[in-house]
Amino acid sequence: MLAPVGMAMALIVTAASIYSFSPRHVTPLQETRIPVDRMQLTTIERSKAGLVIAGELGSILVSADDGRSWQQAALSHDRQALITRIVFDDESRGLALGHEGWILRTEDGGLSWKEVNFDDANGEPLMSARQLPSGDWLAVGAFGRVLRSTDDGQSWQADSLPGLTDWHLNDIASSADGQHWMIVGEAGTALSSADGGQSWQLVEPFYNGSLYGAAHLGGDRWVAYGMRGNAFVSADHGATWQEARVPAPISIYGHALLPDGELLLVGQGGIVLSSKDGGKTLSIVRREGRASLTDIVVDADGRWMLSSDGGLQIRPAASAKPTQNDGAA
Template sequence: MRMFLGLSACLLVALAGALAFSPRSAPSLRPTDVPVERMRIDGIKASAAGLVLAGELGQIRFSIDQGVSWHPASVSPQRQALITRLVFADAHQGLALGHEGWILRSTDGGRSWHEAAFTDSDGQPLMDAARLPSGDWLAVGAFGRVLRSTDAGQHWAEQSIGAPGDWHLNAIAASPDRHQWLIVGEAGSLLRSTDGGVHWQVIEPFYNGSLYGAVGLGGDVWVAYGMRGKVFRSSDAGLHWSPVRLSRSESLYAGTLGPDGTLLLAGQGGLVLSSRDAGQSFQVLRDGGQENLTDLQVDSSGALLLASDAGLRRLPLPPRPQAASGAPTSSQEIR
């Protein structure tokens, strides 16, 4: 009996040792899932897939029900680098740009994304991109980096457009007719093109702070915005600029035109401004909060979707007032 117990104990020890040292595959980790209500979002756009947003940890989501629910897009490979900007050339073709020179492209409205460029070491962030009238894509980013793609965003090469120094280039924007183009950036950097992005002219700096974006309003009228609530206006296709006087000092990070032509700007502290006179004066639509607003998108219901570093926000837009001739349209006008 003792011999039997001893053999049984030895057998159990042997089996335990074999189990302890046998090869085992670790369970795969689930992708990090940050709720849209709390994630950092750097871009939101409308596409054939509905609404698409992107930002923190390389996450891209799409919604087919105007933001009621969100689904993870397929991202291959998933680098988990911060995405800084979403851009769509049309309802189907888009780019997501990010840190480490990461470029993802989509041809199905943002449901799936495939890598076109990534730099493992010393990769500067890319900040914006646009498809030019020629069909080429142009991307801009940190330290004056400019990339061009001639094959629908599949391959990219360094491009020189005469940008001054190595200042960060923050945004590229087109006029509504896509003939005039601006690139804006750090230290008041601004380049203009009046031939669809074929040639670029450096404009003498008129501001010593960063410009974060620009919006073409039609004709030769442009508005540029940036650090410390600075807004500038040009009526000669970006050649000369004048400051728009505002009583606010919050930095402005995003701008767009609403369906009715209203100019909308947003930025630090949850601030949203609107202008219905082509950028000559602005009204406060939203004020207060800790979040920084990074992008704007008007949904099909007419509400303004606000991307921020603290999640997605929604702001009902007021109807355009039918004011009598000469009557003020807002008690919050600032100029």
């Protein structure tokens, strides 16, 4: 009786072994895809490497084919901190700024990044940075945080600007010739410089809410924009400001200036605003979805590349048409 049982068990083991090593069909794994259309993205820029986007959990992504495919950039340190903005001084050199005083530097258009600053003990979010004509980099951020680099972004030291309190500083921008500069922030904070950033003066308050960005429109003209549909224009390099006519009470987070002088502003509710009169009046040229648009790059063929808190959006130039509700309020 034991012999038949033993033989049966041997046959079972042999069959199992044969089956385990026999060839059989395996369902292929799905292609790994970076979900750029569902990520929280705060910034988009173009460099020699292509499109560069960044945002949640310290993600920096690069596309060499105009957004059809993406690859993760190489980071020397992965801090999992939100990246707030990417800026390039030329096609190769740039900075990525983030929470906890995080600064990363690239020399290859954004394919690889080296950490040059991080402060988890006293690391307020950094919001913007630019390289001054002197060669110094200036970075600004939350609670009046100012950092300066005198070695092309390799190292950073705390700095200060005249008259600042602990209001957040959200953007630093310059004129095309690098002579005139603006810094804007919380509670209508604005500073200007007329000597390439060597000295700064507080601008007489013209708004008591947050300003998120500023742009030079050519000549003496500037625009500053912020929360709840507030935008302002200046025709004297920021000495005085007038309120612009904005057709929707949305917060405005980013902009693009086209070669023909048209100004595009992006913000809440998937809204894109356009101005062709130097920022004095704006019309709604796109209203789609609920995502907040955070930044915009306009491609050579006119396509809009939009970062948002709901992912990357790519829209053809044909979408740049006024909606039915574009009257000024």
